[in-house]
Amino acid sequence: MAHTQKNQKSLLTRVRRIKGQAASLETALESGEECLKVLQQVAAVRGAVNGLMSELLEGHIREHLMNGHATAQERSDDLEDIVAVIRSYLK
Incomplete structure (x- = not known):
């Protein structure tokens, strides 16, 4: 996935922020917040x-x-993959 490599620093920053927020949530629950x-x-x-x-x-x-270099079939297959991920995410 080339697009994740281009934005790797930004994506990792987001993931680390989420880890920090999840850790804060755990602490809040443990401390009876x-x-x-x-x-x-x-x-x-x-x-x-x-x-x-x-x-x-x-x-x-x-x-x-x-x-533009992908075939119509490749784009169609990829679209189906994306739709499956979105459906799974929204459940």
């Missing part, structure tokens, strides 16, 4: 993961579906 603060932390983690997914999907679509 009040429910609203835990819910806010869950919302923050979800937003961060959604942002990462959005960035990765956009890069994949631009790289693979907009590839």
Whole structure:
């Protein structure tokens, strides 16, 4: 996946931020933090993961579906793969 290599630093920064947020969530649960603060932390983690997914999907679509060198069949196959991932993600 060439697009993940081009944006590797940015993507890794996002993943590390998500790891930090998940660690904060774990700490909040372990320490008995009040429910609203835990819910806010869950919302923050979800937003961060959604942002990462959005960035990765956009890069994949631009790289693979907009590839002028790919055959129509390759683009069609890739589209089906993307749709499967999106359906799985939205469950």
